[in-house]
Amino acid sequence: MNNQQLFRALLITGMSLGTAWAVRGQFGHAQGAAWAGGIGGLCIILLAKRQDWYAKAFHLALASAAGWGIGGIISYGVVVGYGRGVDFGNVYYGLLMLFVIGGLFGLIGGGLFGIMLSDTQDEPVKWPQLLVELTAGAIIFYYLLIEEFGWLMTPPRSEAWAACFGIAVAMFWYMFRHKYYQAVRLALFAGLGAGFGFAFGNFLQVLGSASELKFNFWNVMEYSIGFFGGIGMAYGVFTSTWPATPTIVRKEAAIAPFFILAAIIPFVVWEQSFGTERLLGILKEIEPFGDGIWTVRRAQSVALLLVIYFAIYSYRKYIRIRPGNHFSFTDKQVSHFFLGYLGLYVTFSILVTMSFLSFYRIEQYLYIVNVIIIMSLIGSHKPHFSERGLNYERWFVNFLFLLAFLAILTAIAVSSHGELHGAQRRF
Template sequence: MRVWDRVGRSAFVACAVGMAWGIRGDYGHVIGAMYPGAVLGLAWVFVAGSSTLRSRMSVIAALTAAGIGAGGQMSYGVLHGYAQADTLPNYAYGFAALFLQGGCWGTFGGGLAGLLAERRAVRTGDWVGLLASVVLGGWLAPALLVDAIGFHINPPRNNIAVAFLGAALGQFAWLAWTRRAAGLRGALYGFVGFGLGMAGGRLLGNAAVHLEVWGYTINHWNVMEITCGFVGGGVFTYGMLGLGRVDPAGEPDEFRLPAVLGAVFVLGVIPAWHRLTRVPEKVAGWGATLRELGHADGLAGTVLRGTDAVCVAAGAGAVLWALALARGWRWPAALPVIGLSVAMLVFQNLTALYFWRPARPGYLDTQTGFWILFAFVLAYPILARPRERALVEPERPVRWGRLILGTAATLGVIVALAGFTNGERTMRTANTRWPVWSWNDGPFPGSRSKP
């Protein structure tokens, strides 16, 4: 595969997941993270060029949705506060912790996707072994670090991230022990990609705060979120292209029912779940906001009906996709990722009242950026027309030295650049661990910085 072809395919996934992760910020937690997780699986399978993977697309997307969605249980707001501090020990710790936590977001979805790209089938015993390793690691890490040693990652918040890190190590150990090359590669590139994406996104978010010097403002959290998804999706895909089973002819029928159920979940359930669990808490504020913007009182009801219409349309798409899978029909491989992307993009724009908010001078609206990313997602399959590859490269081993050194060097550069981006402006929303301090506690002890 030529370099530019590889870059183009990776950029397609990066834009799709970057937009999805930015939208995730509006909804949060497990269900919010399931959307970019599903998009990662859909987009990667589309550009992978493997007919066998394509027949498993919905199953892979459901697994990546579950794997990445599980990360929504972790608390990470205070870690971002540390990375916004203006003292080296605090922001170095913050960026390192964000790298580890971002890696825990991405590694499980990446590992599951890689497992389904293995030439060797994954049997029931394999799933049991993997689950046992993850559970054991998830129990052992907090038992040692939190209970025995007394280490807390972001006091006073929870230590679930420590359990996730232990679970990730358990996953790595099982994949390496059982010689699951594609699964291990997916887990590693998912960890590195989303880890660097989270840390690098925080750095860009810190830098974005300084736009006010030129009279511009932007939501620095959205900058971080978009960057996390963009880098995570792009790095994972670049590392995973060329993997996949060689012979698609022997695909067993046992995957047909899971594929149908996966299609219903990814395109039908995920948008509807957002509607049922995340929209009701927003409706109360819509009326007041729309009145302040000069709109009629009944518009809030129209917005709510609009979200219902999006869910109905997505559900119809899920039924059509499931029918195609059940009948064994061929279908355009780009449609699921485009369909889920446009459904959730319009859904988010409705719930954020984007269509009714006037432009504000000097405000850079990241929701407009979502449309720019989606434009690339829509244009790439039409203009590039990536071809399927009848044969794929053998499962190549991970170059551990290059991966570790490159990752450490990149993280080091991020920490070094934070010395220039962090200061009085970032301290306005910062936290520190040494001493324990939050921006709403008043001026930082011993510093002239003001919140």
Template structure:
């Protein structure tokens, strides 16, 4: 618990210096390395590296989601005291955090489990996931026409509903697409392939991400709502020097790592593959390269979609 929490807290704290997909991958790498070291020590170096690589790339998917304005609903000065905006913003952080770490748990489970996937199976599953990515954006994240003040009905960023007189710059959200794709991958791995480790780890990942992002933002929002108290409390001398955004990130990462380690992977350790140290590579290098390149292609697809529709 301690080591995974420290890895997550440090990784997510550093992540804030980079942001987006690559920043998230740094935190994912540190947590995955600790988890595989603790629970996959019996695996070959190839199997361990594959699990870490899959989890690291997967956590980058969530980095494509916008969330700065979602956090703003809970702490921006004009909204301080607005409990409805606070609740809505925290709900958004829980949903986005769940999706974010859900991908990490899913691909970590794929890498550590003993279930075999053929190249054709993986390709078909991921092609369907890309289709559902765009479908989810269309269903849950449209319409998006800020010039006409037309925004999705479920929208967790700046909205004139909360600040009708303000000049806002709403951001395009794509959490709906990532959610649709994740649900399909859960169904495919858990019910079609019956990959118990992948299925269980994605659920633990969603819990870890939801709680981590929610509670982390609670820390930052509490400060924003109670600045006067902090300035006269025993924290008064420290308060001006504390980066409360980093406090949110560190809390998020620490909870994410804490839940995924002793609760997520430890509870499912009996589903981890029992490969011997002499395991041989069963996939050709072309297949490995194809699997590695796919997440990057998916991220590029999403980014180009957002670019051409803003």
């Protein structure tokens, strides 16, 4: 029964972060990844059903959003192109580097989420110090790896992966010094899941492209990142024991993380993604003879109004009307915010792709199916936590197995097609 509950938690979290990360494909960058990361964090909070986690739901969701969002600065378009080649060396390199990039997404996202879970009144996390160390790690490792050693992963694109690698190193150093071993374990599993998901997703994307089926297989790859990253993150949470924290939170302490999640991230996504020129280009492919500017203006306005309404409504419902200076949240309230946050992201995706005018992007409607399934499963879930520890020898063996498995995927991929559009060569 316990394993069934664990499997259920992994599935729901995988579907939640997978759907959100697939939606992120329409927006990209750090802000899109942050929105998806926040959704993944909220899902785990709901599945855990711990009152102390409800109390700091916005803090936890923001930590997850920040961690996954940091990885959004990494450029990987060229690396994906390596996986579309026809020679073993370049394709294997591409899959390995996608594993590294996805791993950095999950390591930082899972790590910061785990650190926030470990933040207690008796042993509070020194967040200013941590942020300084993460920044220093990013600067030092970027200079060493890129400027000094010249270890380029994605020439001529940005090599921001090196800065993220430095952040991950500094974060692990902080966690080990403060004995946040549960957070270390969570980061490793989230990194393993997201890294595997990126490499495996690119493999699926290549096979899909070779099949010439009319479907957005790039989005399949993105769903795979979130799905397996969510599985790793959930496994790290539910197979560890976490300290108890206060079941109430000060109102002023909740305002900033709430505002960033509910207002700033959605607004930045809107401002960066709903440009007139971009939407007109999309619309011309669907309705080349329609009144394009009228439709674009309506899509832009609706999206902005949804951001404003969601932020104001959520503030009034979850912050303003709460009596006193200390309060908490209920399962129902967190569930409603989660559904609204995920639903708003899916709606943004449908608006920015103009899919409300046509079924040319069928995957957009599959997002809605995913949301329905998630909400039908999440409410009846009964959480179970266990302590499974971390076996470093087993991790090393599993890592070698993963390298071999990626080699098998590479062999299958290169034998399944000729030269594909968008293929790149590193060597």
